[in-house]
Amino acid sequence: MAMQADDIIQMIKAALPDAQVELIDLAGDGDHYKAVITSPSFAGLSRIAQHQAVYGALKGKMGGELHALALETKAE
Amino acid sequence: MTDTVSDRIKNTVTSNDIVLYMKGTPTFPQCGFSSTVVQIFDYLGAKYASVNVLDDPEVRQGIKDYNNWPTVPQIFVKGEFVGGCDIMREMFETGELKTLLAEKGISTA
16 A cells, blocks of 8 residues: 655654655655754754654654655754 | 563673664674674674564564664663664764763773
8 A cells, every 4th residue: 555645745744834745756656765854943853753753753654554755864 | 579571681681792773684684774784883893682573562562662763773782771773873973872882981992
């Protein structure tokens, strides 16, 4: 099961309202994405914690419905 | 003493300097992200242990719970979780990974 790009962006923004999300469909198959996420809430967090915040926003879909989402996170 | 999957993971990651939990083996990675991580550590010339999560469903789920991290590969240095493929790639490109290994006393080529 693939996820729609809009659904991914909405889930991330719901959990991280101040985030700017850029989503790239890497393979054109709706199943391999890269997200570049910029959020002031990432300031002071390790990369691991930043990525965990994004995975948390996706509520278990990562690794399930969503097979591949490369992440790049930035505080600003 | 019960030998839970989390005990097994802890034992593995503390008894090896670098451990890659991956899909497939370093010779035959079965996922592009796992393959990338293998290439990074091979390029750095660092010795690592690898665990093929596809061989063991318990570890495949267990490693996700262990670090609250939903994907594979997962990389440990001296028992500490350092990230997945994206973080390894970023740390490799910025030179942080090499610095980290040097700080931990792990030799590279």
